[in-house]
Amino acid sequence: xxxMTQSPSSLSASxxxxxxxxxxxxxxxxxxxxxxxQRPEKVPKLLIYGASTLQSGVPSRFSGSGSGTDFTLTISxxxxxxxxxxxxxxxxxxxxxxxxxxxxxxx
Amino acid sequence: EVQLLESGGGLxxxxxxxxxxxxxxxxxxxxxxxxxxxxxxxxxxxxxxVIYSGDSNTHYxxxxxxxxxxxxxxxKNTLYLQINSLRAEDTAVYFCAKGMTTVTVALQSWGxxxxxxxxx
Numbered sequence: 001x002x003x004m005t006q007s008p009s010s011l012s013a014s015x016x017x018x019x020x021x022x023x024x025x026x027x028x029x030x031x032x033x034x035x036x037x038q039r040p041e042k043v044p045k046l047l048i049y050g051a052s053t054l055q056s057g058v059p060s061r062f063s064g065s066g067s068g069t070d071f072t073l074t075i076s077x078x079x080x081x082x083x084x085x086x087x088x089x090x091x092x093x094x095x096x097x098x099x100x101x102x103x104x105x106x107x
Numbered sequence: 108e109v110q111l112l113e114s115g116g117g118l119x120x121x122x123x124x125x126x127x128x129x130x131x132x133x134x135x136x137x138x139x140x141x142x143x144x145x146x147x148x149x150x151x152x153x154x155x156x157v158i159y160s161g162d163s164n165t166h167y168x169x170x171x172x173x174x175x176x177x178x179x180x181x182x183k184n185t186l187y188l189q190i191n192s193l194r195a196e197d198t199a200v201y202f203c204a205k206g207m208t209t210v211t212v213a214l215q216s217w218g219x220x221x222x223x224x225x226x227x
Contacts, residue, residue: 049213055215089152096166098144099151
């Protein structure tokens, strides 16, 4: 089974900062990588699929990159509404594992 | 507008069973892969199961294999999860989610979830 490892598990940054979250797969998954945002007490929301394709309606300050085993989610300028936990997910084949999550807070 | 409405959660004793339902609307249900994802209180997301469109091929997380069964009724636009032999560690909010295509399981839309509590 493919394991997904996210880092860091939490971070605190200032408004306007550039924030980077990494996700590593235990074996190559090509670009079958999705990122989700879950705001406090809310339902998860798809941000990025195909490792780098922005889901419709997602602000352009979010971007994704990577292929194979190493992936990155970047928020170019952190906004108050970005306070959330972010999860990566492999969807190349079952089990469609999620990473452990990265909690983003405002400093 | 895509809508997914889960139901069937509740309090159940260890060893008990429940059937969760997810009523879908706003899209051609039969044409999309569907999945269940759960989230234990204060914990992260855990993928549970997927059922693909077409051949209705299914897969499960190791933690639920043999105890949970995913199914779909395309005539009723409804996804199901039969959960048996429940354990305390199955306590979670269960979300149903819609994939992007027949086989692509980036989860594009999510329901609000239904809470399953396993306790004596």
